[in-house]
Amino acid sequence: MPAAKTSPDRSDLLQGTLDMLILRTLSLTGPEHGYGIARRIQQVSDDVLKVEEGSLYPALHRLEKRGLLASHWRASENNRRARYYEITRAGRARLKADTESWRNVSAAIGKVMGVPREKRDRYVFPVPSPM
Amino acid sequence: MLDRLHLARLPWPRPDPRGEDQLEADLADEFEFHLAQRRREYERQGLDAAQARRAAADRFGDVQRIKAQCRRIAREERIMLQKINLVLMIVVLLVVIGVSVQMYITQRSNTLAIQAMSAQLAEQAMERKAAERGTGVVFVDGIIRRPGVYDIPADGLTMSRLLVVAGRLSQHANATVHRRIDDKTEQTYTVEVLADGTVNGEDLDLQGGDLVIFSAIRDPDADQSPQRTMSTSGVRDLDAILEGNWRQVHEDGRILDDGMSLTILGAGDVRNLRIDPTGTLAVPELAHPIRLVFLRNRSPNLEILDCFQGPNYTARGRWQLSSGYLLLNLAPAPGSQPEHEQLRFVSDGEPEDADPLAVERARVNALQDFVLRLLTSQDPGRERELAVKDVLDAAAGQLDAEIIADPEIEAKIRAAIEAAKRQTDAPKQGG
Numbered sequence: 001m002p003a004a005k006t007s008p009d010r011s012d013l014l015q016g017t018l019d020m021l022i023l024r025t026l027s028l029t030g031p032e033h034g035y036g037i038a039r040r041i042q043q044v045s046d047d048v049l050k051v052e053e054g055s056l057y058p059a060l061h062r063l064e065k066r067g068l069l070a071s072h073w074r075a076s077e078n079n080r081r082a083r084y085y086e087i088t089r090a091g092r093a094r095l096k097a098d099t100e101s102w103r104n105v106s107a108a109i110g111k112v113m114g115v116p117r118e119k120r121d122r123y124v125f126p127v128p129s130p131m
Numbered sequence: 132m133l134d135r136l137h138l139a140r141l142p143w144p145r146p147d148p149r150g151e152d153q154l155e156a157d158l159a160d161e162f163e164f165h166l167a168q169r170r171r172e173y174e175r176q177g178l179d180a181a182q183a184r185r186a187a188a189d190r191f192g193d194v195q196r197i198k199a200q201c202r203r204i205a206r207e208e209r210i211m212l213q214k215i216n217l218v219l220m221i222v223v224l225l226v227v228i229g230v231s232v233q234m235y236i237t238q239r240s241n242t243l244a245i246q247a248m249s250a251q252l253a254e255q256a257m258e259r260k261a262a263e264r265g266t267g268v269v270f271v272d273g274i275i276r277r278p279g280v281y282d283i284p285a286d287g288l289t290m291s292r293l294l295v296v297a298g299r300l301s302q303h304a305n306a307t308v309h310r311r312i313d314d315k316t317e318q319t320y321t322v323e324v325l326a327d328g329t330v331n332g333e334d335l336d337l338q339g340g341d342l343v344i345f346s347a348i349r350d351p352d353a354d355q356s357p358q359r360t361m362s363t364s365g366v367r368d369l370d371a372i373l374e375g376n377w378r379q380v381h382e383d384g385r386i387l388d389d390g391m392s393l394t395i396l397g398a399g400d401v402r403n404l405r406i407d408p409t410g411t412l413a414v415p416e417l418a419h420p421i422r423l424v425f426l427r428n429r430s431p432n433l434e435i436l437d438c439f440q441g442p443n444y445t446a447r448g449r450w451q452l453s454s455g456y457l458l459l460n461l462a463p464a465p466g467s468q469p470e471h472e473q474l475r476f477v478s479d480g481e482p483e484d485a486d487p488l489a490v491e492r493a494r495v496n497a498l499q500d501f502v503l504r505l506l507t508s509q510d511p512g513r514e515r516e517l518a519v520k521d522v523l524d525a526a527a528g529q530l531d532a533e534i535i536a537d538p539e540i541e542a543k544i545r546a547a548i549e550a551a552k553r554q555t556d557a558p559k560q561g562g
Contacts, residue, residue, distance in 0.1 A: 034161065035168040053165065054192030058200040065204065080167065081160040 018059050020102060023068060023087055023095040031072070031086040034060055060085055068094050154205055158198050166191055269337050271297050273345030274304060283339055290322045290335045293343065299328035302347055308335060309342040323348075 025040045026032060032040070037060070038053050063069045068091035076082040087095070166187050173183035188194070269288065272278040276298020281288070290306060308320040323331040324345070337343070 033164065035165045038165075052192050053169070053190055054194070054197040057161065057165075057197060058204055061201050061204050076164065078167075080164050082164045083157070083161045 016098075017102075018055065019063060019068075020095065020098045022056070022059055022063060023091050023098070026069065026085060026087040027092060027095055031084040033076075033082045033084050037085070063091070067091075154202065158201055162191070162194060162198070268339060269293065269341045269343055271343045271345075273306075273343075274300060274302070274347055275343075275345045276300075283337065288337045290324075290337065290343075291330050293337060294324065294328055294330070300324055300326075300345060301328075302326055304345050304347050306335075307344045307346065308337065309344070310338060311340060 021041050022037060025037050025044070029036075029040065034056055035053075038056055060069065060071075064071050064085065068088060069085045070088050071083050071085045073081055074084050169187035169190060170180075170183045173186050174180065178186060191197075268280050268282055270280055271293065275294075278297070281293065281296060290308075294300070303326045304324045306322040306324055308322065310318045310320065312318055320335055322335050325331050
């Protein structure tokens with residue numbers, strides 16, 4: 001995900017975010033197929049992020065093309081062919097960079113939106129209650 | 132733009148090795164798997180097959196649209212790759228063309244440079260050849276019709292040409308060309324000229340500074356000329372050897388070539404002999420007449436040509452000195468006075484008949500003096516004890532190499548070295 005886009009297009013932002021989520025998910029799990037990745041994201045995000053599952057696949061294919069993911073086919077139960085993805089070294093590097101950028105951006109957004117301190121990422125000290 | 136940025140930063144996108152059919156099959160399988168999993172999930176949650184199928188399809192989205200997206204992605208990369216390949220190819224092509232053009236230009240300029248250099252070298256060679264011809268004049272004398280000094284034309288002068296300009300000979304003759312190579316050496320060429328005035332055999336290219344003497348070829352059986360018969364008579368001891376590199380003095384005193392050193396070997400009064408630049412051999416104020424022997428450097432022996440006697444002798448005759456020893460020109464010019472060449476210098480005033488032993492002794496003495504001169508002329512700081520080889524080498528430089536090659540002569544020189552060594556310690560004796 002690009003760190004500082006001057007005027008982020010919504011779809012670009014979402015797309016970039018999705019990429020990051022995929023990379024994050026795969027960095028925590030072993031090789032996983034597309035369905036499994038979708039379910040993971042859904043679980044971890046407390047069901048808030050219900051990825052349009054279809055859009056997952058263009059993202060996966062694109063990430064693979066760029067070398068951030070690697071895929072291989074495996075026969076699953078029922079003798080169906082399933083494609084499994086795993087993160088590559090380059091993917092991990094990208095993830096690290098994107099995570100950093102995301103944290104900066106989200107903090108900025110939080111500031112702008114007036115999110116209470118305790119809800120922000122960089123919350124360190126408890127806010128003293130007013131007297 | 133995202134794509135491009137990614138492309139720029141990421142490792143090389145792997146080309147999709149699968150064909151179109153494979154791509155379709157993969158997409159179908161991948162999506163179908165997903166849908167099947169979702170359907171099963173819904174069925175586990177209680178939906179029936181049909182409901183599950185519909186819910187799964189809704190959740191997934193428009194399969195065709197997404198497939199198209201995936202196809203586009205695959206193709207985009209391919210197109211991108213193709214574009215990259217194309218760009219690369221063009222770049223490589225340009226580089227190759229550029230290199231080829233560069234090489235061609237370099238080669239061409241090299242060729243031109245080489246041509247220019249060759250032309251320059253040829254020009255320099257021509258200039259050098261022209262320079263080698265030296266002063267551009269040759270000195271011509273002897274039985275030629277028009278002796279004198281002749282310019283060498285720009286395209287050179289051969290013997291044949293010289294015969295044309297200097298006047299044809301009417302007899303069979305030898306043209307002896309004395310050419311000075313450097314301060315110490317001189318080369319002699321002989322060209323035979325036939326009675327009709329043409330050159331017999333290979334023509335000779337003359338160079339500046341050459342001295343050309345035409346002499347009649349005598350019948351070998353005929354009697355020796357009167358000058359010649361005098362050559363060995365009256366010789367007892369050698370008083371002096373005139374040594375030098377002097378070209379020629381003309382009969383009327385005109386110097387045709389001068390300026391080289393003259394060394395007089397010998398003892399005593401002989402050292403008062405001088406040949407001055409005008410060509411005059413003067414022996415002023417001698418207490419007694421001396422004998423001068425003129426030696427010709429001729430293999431394998433030193434040949435005594437003539438002797439001159441008298442207190443004073445002005446060289447008006449035609450004789451030439453060449454690289455080491457005084458030569459006597461055996462061919463008198465027409466009209467010259469033979470008496471001039473019969474003057475002799477005798478040290479004791481009394482001519483005696485030739486004695487072969489005396490001749491031999493004379494030669495040895497000459498060599499002895501020569502070696503002595505070599506030894507005494509050494510650098511004072513240098514070791515006097517020269518190796519025989521050094522002296523022989525030095526002697527070879529002075530004398531003709533052929534002389535040294537003769538073992539007899541070599542032995543004599545060695546003996547002379549020994550005697551000279553003894554003499555360096557002992558006081559010098561005359562004669």
